[in-house]
Amino acid sequence: MLRRTAMRFIDIGANLTDPMFRGVYRGKQAHEDDWHLVLDRARKAGVEKLIITGTNLEEANEAIDVIKQHNENQMLYSTVGCHPTRCDEFEQSPGGPTEYLNHLLKLAQENPSTVVAIGECGLDYDRLQFCSKETQKKYFEAQFELAEKTKLPMFLHNRNTGDDFVNMIKANRHRFTHGVVHSFTSTVEEMKQLVDLGLYIGINGCSLKTEENLQVVKEIPRDRLMIETDAPWCEIRPTHASSKHLAKIPKEEMELYAPLSKKKERFEKGLMVKNRCEPCATGLVLHVIAAIRDEDPEELAEIIWKNTSNSFANPTDVMPTPLTNRAPKKNSNKKISSPSVSKAKATQDSLAGPLNLASIEKPFKSSKYKTPKKSKNLKQILAAEKTQDLDLNIPTYQNIECPPSILPQQKYCDITGLIARYTDPKTGLRYHNAEIYQFIRTLSVPNVQAYLASRNAAVVLK
Numbered sequence: 226m227l228r229r230t231a232m233r234f235i236d237i238g239a240n241l242t243d244p245m246f247r248g249v250y251r252g253k254q255a256h257e258d259d260w261h262l263v264l265d266r267a268r269k270a271g272v273e274k275l276i277i278t279g280t281n282l283e284e285a286n287e288a289i290d291v292i293k294q295h296n297e298n299q300m301l302y303s304t305v306g307c308h309p310t311r312c313d314e315f316e317q318s319p320g321g322p323t324e325y326l327n328h329l330l331k332l333a334q335e336n337p338s339t340v341v342a343i344g345e346c347g348l349d350y351d352r353l354q355f356c357s358k359e360t361q362k363k364y365f366e367a368q369f370e371l372a373e374k375t376k377l378p379m380f381l382h383n384r385n386t387g388d389d390f391v392n393m394i395k396a397n398r399h400r401f402t403h404g405v406v407h408s409f410t411s412t413v414e415e416m417k418q419l420v421d422l423g424l425y426i427g428i429n430g431c432s433l434k435t436e437e438n439l440q441v442v443k444e445i446p447r448d449r450l451m452i453e454t455d456a457p458w459c460e461i462r463p464t465h466a467s468s469k470h471l472a473k474i475p476k477e478e479m480e481l482y483a484p485l486s487k488k489k490e491r492f493e494k495g496l497m498v499k500n501r502c503e504p505c506a507t508g509l510v511l512h513v514i515a516a517i518r519d520e521d522p523e524e525l526a527e528i529i530w531k532n533t534s535n536s537f538a539n540p541t542d543v544m545p546t547p548l549t550n551r552a553p554k555k556n557s558n559k560k561i562s563s564p565s566v567s568k569a570k571a572t573q574d575s576l577a578g579p580l581n582l583a584s585i586e587k588p589f590k591s592s593k594y595k596t597p598k599k600s601k602n603l604k605q606i607l608a609a610e611k612t613q614d615l616d617l618n619i620p621t622y623q624n625i626e627c628p629p630s631i632l633p634q635q636k637y638c639d640i641t642g643l644i645a646r647y648t649d650p651k652t653g654l655r656y657h658n659a660e661i662y663q664f665i666r667t668l669s670v671p672n673v674q675a676y677l678a679s680r681n682a683a684v685v686l687k
């Protein structure tokens with residue numbers, strides 16, 4: 226089923242193995258299984274990909290089974306790990322903690338096209354009645370080994386743990402590539418610490434409950450944001466600070482992100498169930514974030530898509546949808562005219578990138594872009610930059626501050642594929658010099674991506 230919104234999302238945290246999606250509430254069947262309808266609604270609402278949270282060995286197993294049976298269009302993925310409140314299971318396991326950990330490891334290793342992260346794991350001191358601090362810490366520590374061995378990113382959970390969580394992350398940071406702290410509800414200071422450690426921040430309805438929450442979300446760097454629903458939990462409720470921002474969402478979109486609902490006792494096939502959050506609500510989270518940050522929703526959605534697809538891609542998988550496969554936007558007035566390009570001459574130098582701009586005779590056109598008066602064409606700029614003729618006082622990639630997770634040897638420009646000199650601090654896109662930066666900045670990120678798609682070019686991963 227085709228999505229009906231211009232935006233596309235990856236819900237990084239949906240508990241789709243929860244019995245509620247089979248119509249079972251507290252062990253009682255309240256209505257028929259509507260799991261597939263939940264997925265249909267999600268797709269219509271732009272959720273092209275969805276990561277099912279594996280909260281323990283059993284549920285991670287179940288998630289992988291369900292995905293194998295039902296995966297359509299490579300929409301569903303899963304995490305493998307053990308939630309802090311479930312960590313007693315390590316010790317209750319018949320074969321002991323080592324065996325439990327090995328089972329998790331095996332599950333992740335044997336399903337490389339399905340499992341995209343280790344987790345959820347972490348610490349939760351709000352719910353110590355389920356598992357003690359000591360046990361939580363012991364088995365959070367143990368799960369870094371899973372990330373280390375599989376090289377998968379981590380899907381992390383943290384609630385009210387003082388400095389314990391951050392300290393454990395710091396102590397183990399060298400053991401995992403990167404990760405996301407999902408359902409973030411903590412302070413600006415903690416968010417900054419985590420961002421400095423190279424982590425992403427996952428936002429859902431629970432992260433947007435209070436005015437203080439909204440202030441924190443405002444501060445998250447754009448290239449560190451991810452969105453989720455945590456369905457069936459964490460819906461945006463009328464009492465939340467976020468709800469006032471829903472009023473600005475266009476009606477057609479509201480119908481997709483928040484379709485009609487009925488109480489579970491009055492279940493009607495095709496409608497949502499009251500108070501059971503669903504992945505189709507991902508768009509609501511996006512809109513609230515865009516509204517409080519005063520950003521363009523479509524542009525922000527694409528940045529978040531990119532943050533997520535880059536982070537959760539695994540070597541055997543094709544998690545990032547090639548942009549060329551995207552459904553065309555209906556009535557889009559943001560189309561970029563394709564420049565006429567001479568057949569790319571194979572050059573022997575370093576100009577081979579995903580998009581060889583040096584071979585393009587005319588720079589691409591956008592009605593929004595006006596050629597700066599003194600500007601040379603893009604080909605000349607690139608040539609000049611290569612021979613260091615341009616003496617512009619701009620930062621080189623050596624002195625751009627970067628979290629450790631994105632410190633590769635070379636920084637490629639996402640647009641040209643060449644080694645870039647300048648990073649837009651807001652979008653994380655890399656450009657060559659101030660002039661090219663100004664040139665590309667006038668196009669919004671979706672336009673740049675649409676342009677790349679029209680050139681059958683890929684966006685280079687950081």
Ligand SMILES: [Zn+2]
Binds near residue numbers: 345381407
């Ligand atoms: Zn969680």
